[in-house]
Amino acid sequence: MKLHHVPGSRSCRVRWLLEELGVDVESERYRLGDEALRSEAYRALNPLGRVPTLEDGDVVLYESGAIVQYLLEKFGDGRLEPAIGSPSRARYLQWFHFAEATLMPPMGVIMGNRFVLREADRSEKALRIARRQLAKALDVLGPAVEGVRYLVDDTFSAADIMMGYSVTLVASVGELPDEPASVRAWLSGLAERPAYRTTFAGGFEG
Numbered sequence: 001m002k003l004h005h006v007p008g009s010r011s012c013r014v015r016w017l018l019e020e021l022g023v024d025v026e027s028e029r030y031r032l033g034d035e036a037l038r039s040e041a042y043r044a045l046n047p048l049g050r051v052p053t054l055e056d057g058d059v060v061l062y063e064s065g066a067i068v069q070y071l072l073e074k075f076g077d078g079r080l081e082p083a084i085g086s087p088s089r090a091r092y093l094q095w096f097h098f099a100e101a102t103l104m105p106p107m108g109v110i111m112g113n114r115f116v117l118r119e120a121d122r123s124e125k126a127l128r129i130a131r132r133q134l135a136k137a138l139d140v141l142g143p144a145v146e147g148v149r150y151l152v153d154d155t156f157s158a159a160d161i162m163m164g165y166s167v168t169l170v171a172s173v174g175e176l177p178d179e180p181a182s183v184r185a186w187l188s189g190l191a192e193r194p195a196y197r198t199t200f201a202g203g204f205e206g
């Protein structure tokens with residue numbers, strides 16, 4: 001099994017999960033913008049040339065959430081996710097997917113307009129709108145982590161990994177507002193986990 005990984009990128013979700021599960025897999029490391037990610041060989045695995053990509057024999061997967069769930073099914077043995085069919089599972093699924101479907105789109109616009117797009121293509125208006133959308137998403141997260149350490153049943157799960165990566169990215173570029181304070185407290189709690197510290201030890205070199 002091989003994980004294609006860029007430190008600080010969404011592949012950290014997969015590295016973090018593997019650390020929590022105590023599963024060791026081969027990691028091929030890149031930096032964002034590497035020619036290797038544009039190569040024909042890599043595009044044959046992931047046509048978008050992005051990370052993460054997981055190779056497991058004949059299975060090739062790209063989409064960090066799908067990879068996390070795939071690895072949980074393979075190695076989790078019931079750990080880090082509530083039972084299928086339980087009410088907790090519904091909340092788990094909501095937060096698991098909120099991470100990529102609701103939090104990351106405005107972050108993509110923010111990153112694009114601060115760091116990625118050419119100066120001439122950047123838009124203050126797009127940045128302002130994205131920051132508003134991000135603030136709304138974080139306002140929704142606030143009450144869910146008020147007075148608890150973890151998102152679902154106050155028990156650490158892969159939903160914390162999915163959301164924790166997104167909010168770590170937000171914080172790493174100085175976009176995390178002071179309020180709701182519960183979000184900062186939740187993130188600080190996550191950052192105390194040894195698996196988190198190992199995963200993000202290399203920082204966001206991207």
Ligand SMILES: N[C@@H](CCC(=O)N[C@@H](CS)C(=O)NCC(=O)O)C(=O)O
Nearest residue numbers: 009010049050051052062063064065
């Ligand atoms: N929805 C995908 C997004 C993957 C993605 O955009 N990855 C970024 C790094 S965080 C990437 O590879 N960017 C390089 C590029 O777009 O060229 C996932 O969650 O895996």
